[in-house]
Amino acid sequence: MIDHIVVVEEVEVVFVGVVVVVVVVCSSSSSSSSSSSSSSSSSSSSSSSSSSSSSSSSSSSSSSSSSSIVVVVVVVVVVVVVVVVVVVVVEVVVVVVVIVVVVVVIVVVVEVAVVVAVVVELVVLAVLVVVNERLLLGNVNPANCRVVSGPVLV
Secondary structure, eight states: OHHHHHHHHHHHHHHHHHHHHHHHHHHHHHHHHHHHHHHHHHHHHHOHHHHHHHHHHHHHHHHHHHHHHHHHHHHHHHHHHHHHHHHHHHHHHHHHHHHHHHHHHHHHHHHHHHHHHHHHHHHHHHHHHHHHHHHHHHHOOGGGOOOOOSOOOO
């Protein structure tokens, strides 16, 4: 859970940085287009032919700056989407690995418990056999044995 929070905070920091870069690029392009339009207006007061050429150059520069802004915004959006997808994939992989590790640990614990149960059962059986033999041998008294002569009926 803490790793997930750290990753989300890192993605937020990257997103804020990208937004700051986009704002800086947009403000610089708008200031350059405004300065080019002011220079074109000052040159238009001096001569009309130079004004028409400067206005066409300012319109082309503004269109190129707007297209560069669009490209920057598209690149930023693609980068943010890729980062989010990578973070989601990493989170899914981490969850799957944790589930697999938990299942393996449970299986190993169950197998160890089965082995311990079998060993305990064998020890108990061995103790019972030894105790049974001691009891049987302890109950045999040679003085109580009788020799029977004659036919033995079964």
